[in-house]
Amino acid sequence: MSAAKIGDINLYEILGVEFEAEQADIRKAYRKKALECHPDKNPDNPKAAELFHELSRALEILTDISARSAYDKVLKAKKAAEVRTKQLDSKRQKLKADLEQREKDASYIQSYSTVPKTDEEVLQEQIERLRREGSKLLEEEQRLMREQLVRTMLEHQYAQAKTSCDSSAHRIKLKWKAEKDKSNGGYSYEDLTIFLKKYGEITALVMSKKMGSALVEFKTLEAAEMALTYEKGRLQNPLHLEWVSVPGVKVANETRGSILDYEDLVMRKLRQAEERQRLIAQMLAEDEAEG
Template sequence: MANKKLSDVNLYDLLGISIEAEQAEIRKAYRKRALDCHPDKNPDNPQAAERFHELSKALEILTDVTARAAYDKVLKAKKAAELRTKQLDSKRQKLKEELEQRERAALHKLQAGQPYSTVRKSDEEVLQEQIERLRREGSKLLEEEQLAMREQLKRNYNEQRQQQQQAPAFDSTQHRIKIKWKADKSDASNGGYTQEQLMQYLKKYGEVVALVMNTKIRGRAMVELKTREACDMVLAYEKGNPSNPLHFQWVTPPAHEKPAMPMTTAGNTSSRDYEDLVMRKLRQAEERKRLIEQMMKEEGND
């Protein structure tokens, strides 16, 4: 709003309220819109910061009785002038504009020759004085609203972190994905897919832990991706070669995952913890060795 005159901005439309709105409705509308464009929430968006400033100025003016009265007077006069202008034809409108220019020139001349106190102030000048008063005095209500908003953002952030910490860990060894495509038994090209080509399609979604081609049945493979997000994106978006599309399906869908075990602190790490880690790594390696056997079993049941 730094580059705009307040008389050119409809503060009620900015907040999405009517001109008859009560103070409680004004504050509610401000919270709803300002929360989305708060600078803390959009640190790299200068437009969001400007919008937040505009909304704050609207709250400040419309919740002050005197400032709001001055603003309403300017706003109503502007709307009435716009309505009159629409009703004038082009010739009369030109005459009207010339008359207004002469009136402004005469007023300026009068102000230059007389003490300012003897000249009647325009509605916009009265509004500007009110805005300057608010700037000097500060708005306690605006400070309260912005403090409450910062507290709300902080609570939202803490809740999101808590939800992330409580979210169940994704065990990639338990949730592999089958891959199918068309390939005849006698097709030496395996439908146009090699392990390297499949890897190119899959690795852009995240780390590929293991990828195994079925050497006995053409057009079959199995992949283990490290993260749930990578799995979801592959299932949703990857099609491979359009002339021979890939089809993906969970071997075991991650319907109910168990929460991850609490991590031990460095001070509590013992030889038992280390042994558990080694055994877990060995079990994972053994699981990957059984990957082909599991895939064969799944294919045999199709």
């Protein structure tokens, strides 16, 4: 981007800081806005990448002493010119425009001489210098911002996974004696629901095609443990309950891990919904084969 175009943009307004803002305030404002408009968080917004680029350019220029000084001169000159222009009538504005055009033409013709550089030219030199050298501060800020973005997204996914998928670890298989008749040993879907729902919310209950077998999944570990401990079903034909897979360490303890721990946990949680369907299908297939 050329100095002329940058001079037409108020970098302070893009970052939402005052003209006299300190570097610390500028960096803080950049982090906040960059996280909000990062393209990864706004895949459906075609302007997100452009705004993110503008924020990065603003940080790069305003945190470099020489570049900021050159930019401030251009910005002040632009504002002063705007004020003067508003004070002129239409005829004088035409004369002013003609005069400025002649000055530009003369400047172009005499460019080989030792004519003092304009504010725009000085700013352009600073921009080109930053482009050549690269901004270590910008690179560091973007690295920190990316880490924060990843951490925020993973923690959000983790929270969603924890609330929506934890029940996949609370599966219990039920068995009872059943003859090959329609009574299924005296247990129906409605009967099992009545027996089990008193311990807590049931997220899934599947009756096997094979008589005398079912699979139940509770929303909470506490409900599953209570059912496993206390439920006996009908006295004349008791229920036998056992874990499909014994729960391991509680999820709450896993929150102390690093970013990689979060990522691993999130991926496992997101796969559990699919795994649930697979286990149910497998159980039904095994029961069918045994029958």
